[in-house]
């Protein structure tokens with residue numbers, strides 16, 4: 001039965017008429033499902049086949065409004081089907097449904113042509129929001145704890161819910177515009193709630209983002225998800241810390257790559273560390 | 287049997303499903319609600335907003351956990367991460383009992399996220415009961431299994447759905463979450479008398495009842511949980527209450543969720559209804 005459920009639907013959202021081995025699906029369904037006075041075995045199995053696809057497509061549709069807007073609903077749906085065919089859900093929760101989407105977009109660039117780079121940026125940004133929403137947190141340390149330690153020995157962990165992204169498109173502003181233009185559709189959450197085939201939504205078109213380097217930290221503060229634009233040196237310090245470098249080494253390597261020598265880096269970096277600690281981004285690795 | 291070992295000897299009244307669109311209203315207005323049912327999986331996260339809301343709810347209300355992904359009927363072994371997280375949540379909520387569905391939904395680690403019907407055979411009943419027992423021993427909380435609505439039946443079945451349910455709960459020595467809407471939906475889809483179903487299950491094992499609305503299509507009924515409760519379901523509910531007693535009842539409303547007040551109003555109807563039935567007994 002599972003094989004039947006996971007098989008993609010026809011373009012008109014029906015169950016495929018031919019089974020994978022060439023037999024008719026009608027014959028296969030009749031072997032294990034009873035018909036009743038109103039529905040054939042095929043039709044009864046088809047209800048489940050449709051429910052499966054509507055449920056998972058609905059979920060990606062809700063979780064990736066940015067990517068869906070970039071590609072258009074029809075192209076997005078085709079991509080989602082191809083993705084789920086290769087990577088069906090392997091988690092008890094639909095929250096994780098998109099966890100291999102970025103990987104798939106890299107493996108199969110045709111689905112997003114000619115906007116592959118933009119699509120990947122968007123998918124990464126949208127997945128980072130999921131992680132920021134309910135990803136694990138470690139006990140954060142504050143600025144005073146950092147000051148008491150010597151910078152060339154201090155190693156800081158970055159919260160697992162925090163994602164640092166280097167992107168070629170300003171997808172952060174774009175996603176805000178997309179969400180504004182869409183009314184808040186909430187996913188049916190529970191039990192046997194039924195889902196319908198994906199439909200295009202009627203709303204004001206949002207202009208696609210222009211090519212522009214942006215460095216982002218996607219995080220949460222007081223349990224709200226935010227994304228914060230970072231300066232190049234800021235981004236470099238944080239990524240170096242993420243790799244396990246000491247605070248001194250991270251600052252040094254970030255500045256050595258920086259061409260901006262006219263700034264008061266000591267003051268700036270101190271402010272950054274104050275802000276990051278106030279946001280709760282650091283923990284002490286054991 | 288309002289209070290029994292399957293609902294942790296509690297005497298809960300009418301509960302409402304805790305749903306995202308109602309969070310703000312509930313936390314701000316603090317309406318009088320006997321208890322909230324939560325979907326366990328929505329709160330089996332590491333941290334963040336869902337747990338913050340849950341903790342605020344727990345400060346004021348009693349919460350019962352209802353799951354959608356244990357899949358007692360799947361041939362697969364339990365997903366250990368899932369069970370560990372579930373146990374952590376059980377400790378957090380102090381749920382007096384826990385429910386999930388008599389169904390399957392995953393195979394070889396692939397998840398359908400659906401509640402799929404099982405072939406009603408003795409072998410499947412035994413396997414399912416063993417998984418229920420193992421889950422209860424691990425989670426250390428009474429378990430009630432819920433009958434799902436279905437749209438298909440298998441040639442392999444050796445008994446009716448209610449015989450299968452009875453067989454499983456007897457073997458597992460667990461409780462029943464009796465969903466009267468699901469019984470009604472399945473009775474239409476499979477041409478049986480829903481009263482036969484309700485009459486022929488072990489009544490002393492019913493720890494909780496679900497009522498809900500559904501959608502009617504031309505050839506079958508879908509359990510959509512997006513309407514008020516319909517008349518025949520109210521009648522079946524009254525019949526169930528007569529047989530099993532004044533049991534904790536939850537009104538399910540999962541899709542096209544109206545305002546909290548509207549759901550609350552429907553739930554209060556259930557309360558009145560229940561009182562009348564009990565008074566007339």
Ligand SMILES: [Fe+2]
Nearest residue numbers: 191465496538
């Ligand atoms: Fe239910």
